[in-house]
Each structure stands twice: as C-alpha cells, then as structure tokens.
Amino acid sequence: MADKYLELVNSGLTKKLATSLGLPRPSILRRYAPGEALLPGPVLLLGDSSSAQQLADTLLGWGLDVRRHAVGVNRLGGIVLMLDELEAPAELSAPMLAAGAALRQLAPGGRVVSLSREALDTDAPAVAAVRQGIDGAMRSVGRELRGGATANGIVLGHGVSPSAPSALAALHFFFSGRSAYVDGQFLSVDSADGTLPADFSQPLAGKVAVVTGAARGIGAAIAQTLHRDGATVVVVDVPGAGDALAKVANKVSGTALQVDVTRPDAGAKIIEHAVARHGSLDIVIHNAGITRDKLLANMDARRWDSVIAVNISSQLAMNEAFLAAELPGLRIVSLASTSGIAGNRGQTNYAASKGGVIGMVRASAASFAAAGGGINAVAPGFIETEMTAKIPVATRTVARMLMPSLMQGGLPVDVAEAIGFLASDAAAGINGRTLRVCGQSLVGA
Amino acid sequence: MSDTQQPIRPAVVIGGNRIPFARSNGPYSKASNQDMLTAALDGLVARFGLQGQRLGGVAAGAVLKHSKDFNLVRESVLGTSLSAQTPAYDVQMACATGMEAIGSLANKIKLGQIDSAIGGGVDTTSDAPIAVSEGLRSVLMDLSRARSTSPKLKAISRIRPRDLAPNAPGTGEPRTGLSMGDHQAITTKAWKISREAQDELALASHKNLAAAYERNFFDDLITPFAGVSKDTNLRADSTIEKLASLKPAFGKNLGAEATMTAGNSTPLTDGASAVLLGSEDYAREHDLPMLANFVDFEAAAVDFVHGADGLLMAPAYAVARMLKRNNLTLQDFDFYEIHEAFAGTVLSTLAAWDDPEFCKNKLGLEAPLGAIDRSKLNVNGSSLAAGHPFAATGGRLVATLAKMLHEKGSGRGLISVCAAGGQGVVAILEAR
Numbered sequence: 001m002a003d004k005y006l007e008l009v010n011s012g013l014t015k016k017l018a019t020s021l022g023l024p025r026p027s028i029l030r031r032y033a034p035g036e037a038l039l040p041g042p043v044l045l046l047g048d049s050s051s052a053q054q055l056a057d058t059l060l061g062w063g064l065d066v067r068r069h070a071v072g073v074n075r076l077g078g079i080v081l082m083l084d085e086l087e088a089p090a091e092l093s094a095p096m097l098a099a100g101a102a103l104r105q106l107a108p109g110g111r112v113v114s115l116s117r118e119a120l121d122t123d124a125p126a127v128a129a130v131r132q133g134i135d136g137a138m139r140s141v142g143r144e145l146r147g148g149a150t151a152n153g154i155v156l157g158h159g160v161s162p163s164a165p166s167a168l169a170a171l172h173f174f175f176s177g178r179s180a181y182v183d184g185q186f187l188s189v190d191s192a193d194g195t196l197p198a199d200f201s202q203p204l205a206g207k208v209a210v211v212t213g214a215a216r217g218i219g220a221a222i223a224q225t226l227h228r229d230g231a232t233v234v235v236v237d238v239p240g241a242g243d244a245l246a247k248v249a250n251k252v253s254g255t256a257l258q259v260d261v262t263r264p265d266a267g268a269k270i271i272e273h274a275v276a277r278h279g280s281l282d283i284v285i286h287n288a289g290i291t292r293d294k295l296l297a298n299m300d301a302r303r304w305d306s307v308i309a310v311n312i313s314s315q316l317a318m319n320e321a322f323l324a325a326e327l328p329g330l331r332i333v334s335l336a337s338t339s340g341i342a343g344n345r346g347q348t349n350y351a352a353s354k355g356g357v358i359g360m361v362r363a364s365a366a367s368f369a370a371a372g373g374g375i376n377a378v379a380p381g382f383i384e385t386e387m388t389a390k391i392p393v394a395t396r397t398v399a400r401m402l403m404p405s406l407m408q409g410g411l412p413v414d415v416a417e418a419i420g421f422l423a424s425d426a427a428a429g430i431n432g433r434t435l436r437v438c439g440q441s442l443v444g445a
Numbered sequence: 446m447s448d449t450q451q452p453i454r455p456a457v458v459i460g461g462n463r464i465p466f467a468r469s470n471g472p473y474s475k476a477s478n479q480d481m482l483t484a485a486l487d488g489l490v491a492r493f494g495l496q497g498q499r500l501g502g503v504a505a506g507a508v509l510k511h512s513k514d515f516n517l518v519r520e521s522v523l524g525t526s527l528s529a530q531t532p533a534y535d536v537q538m539a540c541a542t543g544m545e546a547i548g549s550l551a552n553k554i555k556l557g558q559i560d561s562a563i564g565g566g567v568d569t570t571s572d573a574p575i576a577v578s579e580g581l582r583s584v585l586m587d588l589s590r591a592r593s594t595s596p597k598l599k600a601i602s603r604i605r606p607r608d609l610a611p612n613a614p615g616t617g618e619p620r621t622g623l624s625m626g627d628h629q630a631i632t633t634k635a636w637k638i639s640r641e642a643q644d645e646l647a648l649a650s651h652k653n654l655a656a657a658y659e660r661n662f663f664d665d666l667i668t669p670f671a672g673v674s675k676d677t678n679l680r681a682d683s684t685i686e687k688l689a690s691l692k693p694a695f696g697k698n699l700g701a702e703a704t705m706t707a708g709n710s711t712p713l714t715d716g717a718s719a720v721l722l723g724s725e726d727y728a729r730e731h732d733l734p735m736l737a738n739f740v741d742f743e744a745a746a747v748d749f750v751h752g753a754d755g756l757l758m759a760p761a762y763a764v765a766r767m768l769k770r771n772n773l774t775l776q777d778f779d780f781y782e783i784h785e786a787f788a789g790t791v792l793s794t795l796a797a798w799d800d801p802e803f804c805k806n807k808l809g810l811e812a813p814l815g816a817i818d819r820s821k822l823n824v825n826g827s828s829l830a831a832g833h834p835f836a837a838t839g840g841r842l843v844a845t846l847a848k849m850l851h852e853k854g855s856g857r858g859l860i861s862v863c864a865a866g867g868q869g870v871v872a873i874l875e876a877r
Contacts, residue, residue, distance in 0.1 A: 239667070239674060240674045242668040250487060250525075259664060276732065277732050277733070
C-alpha cells in the first residue's frame, strides 16, 4: 500500500538520482499531529480589505507571526490573500503580484489561502468577473506550488463577514496539516453560524459520532480521527465485517454496531444505539460504500443496483429517519468521490451514486439547517487503501503521481481530517457543499 | 458473620457475544482456545464499550484444555482491551462449564461482591491437547529426576515402541468406556423416543436457526471470526427426508432399533461465547441495556455408572428442584432452551417430566411436571443446528434467551444443559 516511489525520491542516493534525472519528485506532505505548529513559519497577510486588521488580530491570537510585507522574511509559512472587497479584474493585480513575489519564500508544506466573495448572477458584470477570476487564479497557484504547499480559497456568501466563525475555522483548517491533501479547492461559507472550538485540538469534544462502513480503510481512519478530536464514536458496518469492526471500536474506545445500512430500519437502529448508549447523536458520517466496476456495456442489474442501494439510497433513507427524529444540531458528512464529478471509466454505477451524494447534500441542506445542523460531502480523489492497492503497480504509480498537483495519492487520514472539520460545530456556516480531497487531481473541476 | 448483611439484589444479563460456531477441523482448525475466547471477549467489549474497564470478574473455561492453558481465561483477558486489573479464573464442568461460570458470577453480583462480570466458555476439538502415553510419561518423569548418566540411560532403555503412540482425548465416559452418544442411545431407547421424533426436532432446530439469521436476530449476538460469519453446521435446506436417510451413528448394537444419527446428534464443534452480567446500578451507570434477570440456577448429578439413570438425565432432577424453590410450575415459562446434545436427550427429558412414574419415584413428586408447549422450545434453534463447542454452549443459551425475553418484554425462560459425568445445570431468566 505504501507509495514506494514517494519514499525513494525523498531519501538518500535515490533522491540524488531522481533529482539529476529530472524525475517528478512528489513531496512528503505536512500532516497534522497534535501539538505541532499551525504553519511552518510566519504568515503574510495581503490585500486592502477593511477586515484585514481584524483578521490579523485573530491570527495573532492563534499564535502566528503575522506580517503585512514579505521584506526581511526568509521563510513564510503561509500567505493569506484578502480579496473580498475587489470590484473589478484590474484590482486583482496588486495582491496577486505581491503574493507571487513572496512565493519563493514559501516553506515546504506552506499554505496560500484566499478570502473572496461568491460571484452571483445579480452582481455587476465587473464584480462577478473578478470574483470568478479569483477561482481560476487560485487553482493555477495550486498547480505552480511545490514542496507539498497548497493553495485554497474561502468564498464568503452575501453579507458574510471574513471573521464569521466558519470562515475562520476554514482558514484554520487550510493552514493546518489537516488539509494536507486538499489543494486547489474552495470552501463556501454561507452564514455566520457556528462557534469556534475552545480548543482547536479537541473540536469534537463531547460529541457522539456515528461512522458507517468503519471496519476498514477510510471509515476506520475517520473513526480514529473523530476519536482523536474528542468525539465518542459509534462504528457501524455490516455484520459480516464485525471482527474488523470490533478491532476499530476497541482502538477508539467506542462501541460497535453491526447493521447493514441498506436495511429499512438502519436509521432507527443507529439513533436508538447512539441515544440509549451515549446520550445523543450529534454527527453521522455516511461512509459505507461499495464498488462493482464494469463497463456500462457489460453492466448487469445486480452490480448497478447494489452500488446505488448502498452508496446513496441507504443515505437518503437514513437521513429521513434522522430528520424525523429531530435530533438537534445533527451534522452529517457524506462520502462522495471525484468519480461523481469527473466520471471514471468502468464506474457508471459508482459515479451515479457519488454524483447523487453531491446532489443529495445540496438539496438536504435547508432541512438539516432547520434543525440547527447541516450536511456536507467530501469527495476523495485517489486514496491509498486496500481497494486502490488492487490496481496494478504501474497504473497505480501513474494514477497517484501524474494526475494531482501534489503528485501522489492521498491517505485515508487526509479524507478523515476533512470530514472531521466539516463535522465540527465551527463548520456550521458551511452547508450543502462538497469539498474535494484530491491533491488537485486533473480530473474534474 | 456480621449482622449488617446486604439484601440480595438482581443480577442482570446485559448482552452477549459469540463467534460463529464451526464444525471441527474446519475454518477454526488453526485457532486455539485462547484465540477464540479472546475474540469472543473482544467482540463483547466492542459491543458494549468496555475498553479499559476493570470488571468484577471474568469466568469461563474449556472442556478440552492444554495443560499450558492453566490460566486460559486470565491469559485471554490480558489479550483484550479490558483493564489488565480485571480478575479472571477458569471453570471446568464439562458441557455445563458456561452455565456454571455464568451462574456463579450472577451469585456474586446478587450478593453485592461484584458489580459486573463476563461469563462464558470456549472449546476446540480441532486443536485438542494430545498427551504422551502413560509409559512414555513415566520414563520422562524418571529421566528428569535422574542425576547421572547411568540412571538416565536406564530410564531411556525402558521406552517401548507402543509408548510412542500419543493419547488423544475422547468423549468417552472414563467409568463406563461408553461414548456419550452410546449412553444416550440407551436412554433414548428406554424412553421409547422414535427416530421420526428425533429427526423432526433436528429439522426444527435448523429451520429455527436459519429463520433467526434471516430476521437479523444474531446481528448483536455474534461477531465473525476467521472469515466465518454464520454457524457452519447450519443446514437451512435440510429436509425430513434427508435426515431420514442417514444411518445410525450411535447405539449400533441396538440393530434395527438404533435411532441416533449424525443428523439428530450434535457434531464436534469449535467456538467461544461470552455474556456480560451486571447489577442494575452498573447497567444504569454505563447506559447499558438490561435484557433479563438471571433469577436462579441449579446443578444436579445422577448415578449413571450403576445404571440408575441415563448419563444426560441430570437436568430432569435439577429442574424439579429449582421449580420447587421458586414456586413455579414447568408450564410457567414463555421459552424453553433445552440444549440439544442429542435430539434424544431433549425428548427423553421432556418425556421424563411428563411421566407420572418417573416424577413420583425419582423426583419424589405427587404429580408429574407435565408437558410443555412445544412451540416455545428452542425457538431460535439450538445445538443440533448451531453446533456445540462444549463449554461455549451455556453462553450461547443465556445471551439468546435473554434477548428473546427482552424482545417479548415480559415472561420467563428456562435453560437446561446436560453434561458429561452425569451432571447438568439449569437456570431461570426473567424478562426486563
């Protein structure tokens, strides 16, 4: 499962060889570990936004060294572009060029994050142009960065302040090693809802979280991440996976619930277990999923229907049960996939289910918000799991390296970190959205 | 004794877990008793979130045990996520091991000595202890005692080729030399139990167990092990014709009157089970379910050696005594879980309870205990379908019955387990 190529080009003699041959050299990503610095150096705050000073104060409060100029700084940990008040494309020049001048100082694992506003159909054309232009510019920055550095953006909805809790939480997430494999992406903040955690290392303290499909792979990583972040975790999987599930439950000091999510009473069982045994149900991660790949020309009903039933129909049914139970503040995060965005050969059924998830969260956002909660999705790209380990070595090496800007596959924990962020109360202002965790893969938007 | 004696409090069955039972020398042939018991315990810990907890005690056992497993249960506990401060001990009472372990733990809870416990059992006939012959053992012992070369050589010279043959454990009774099946064949014949009645009971066991799986009854009672997620002995498609076609396996000396086949007798099986018990306060404090009260249990033994009773008839006595103590009749139960060592055992026991003569002469009762409503017997299948890893059967029965009672929401259940050596343990559970 390990990415041998990544190890080889980053160590010893083979590192020298790879460099002299000009081979692509993916970097070891800066991943989160409790207690580590938020950024690998000072943060440069660019842009003339009226909120800049307020943001600078917040960043200082996070213990960061905040600079308004790159002069005299050898190594930058991050660059923040405050672009939320731009009104015409020409105004983008100064901040982008200032960022460009500082890029060479950006440390490995550094972060470039923009703050801008959503382009609306009702905007003046010049306003919409600059706002949409930021999208293209930032994604391009992502493609130019090296050393495991990433570029992402926060898009503020109409009337949402840059210091809205979810905007700050998104900024904190992008800075942190938690977003290691998120690159070239935008998080939209639609409201001023949400509260920042008292302790950023325990954002889920006191929460009861259910993770479906938790016996292995990404699901097991999600359970561990939510547990690390303070949640009490109920792990769910089909009865046949119960032995692996029990091991995960015992690792995260949670409880195991063996239930097939396609059962009509799965939602009721989950609610009953969480509430009876742990007192509440605050978070549900719809991770259970299967693949039954076949070219459409060779597809049969069994393959098609089972994928739809597990990956999307079960989530729709469980969500109805959760809404009917009126669980206060319930936050849901659902697993989509880049296949559901860009398509993938041999995965018409899977892509239909995963595209379905993206549509489902968008259309369910209002209902969950009404109960004080929210629903979002995470779309992983190429993730190193038991499933992808079955892809032939050559194909896998190419897939993980040549496609994404970060030139490597992600790890289950990278997906788990994004899910943990969206599951937290601090992300309450983000609703109905899909965040890609794909290392800025070439596929899709 | 102090005179500040505590009143007796209820012992509650919180839940159970077992690994699927597998026919001997099948999928678990490389698993040890410790592997299987650890897996059953870990599944229970995961189901109820017991990680790091110091429980009042864990008692379990195995009928077929390697001498190196002298501390089997404690060693298993050390391999789980339970607190290492959880005491544990081995129990051994043949096929009643699990019931005795659970019952004695329930007593400790009732007395207020402990608040929580796990009882259960495990057995494997695939990884059975093989011993060296008595001849070789005697030489080896002398060898280890010898101080110089000459006595050592002398000891070695005593080894004969026949001493090299290993001794495998059998299920034969040491005092009669008869296998358990051959013993039961005598009883089955004495009670005039027909082949058809035995085959019908076996078929019902398979059908009931299959239906229980079908309605996901075991989702919170079983955790898969070694790639197995269902009892491998289960034959959901069995028919009365198939069972009727089998040749007798026991009591072959009875000739045409032999009725016991591989179909209406339990096969050798590997597996493990565990049951979580606690006081009401313990369950409430940990937000755990309370499925049933473990009301009472009773052991009995019969003199099968001199032929006064059948080897597996002890539960008939134990039930009579336990009913009297609890002011209950045999008909006061909503479920009967009578361990199907052999279909003949269940049917002989039922016949005995309904027989005025047996009840008067043997049990000392004015009137027979009477018949039971057969629709309440082993309604989710029993050992004929699930298999019977000796010491693990008690845990299977208690957890299954407790869940059935809790689902029903009221009523009482009776458990009856026979055991080698002419023993048996029976118990009463009450719904919560």
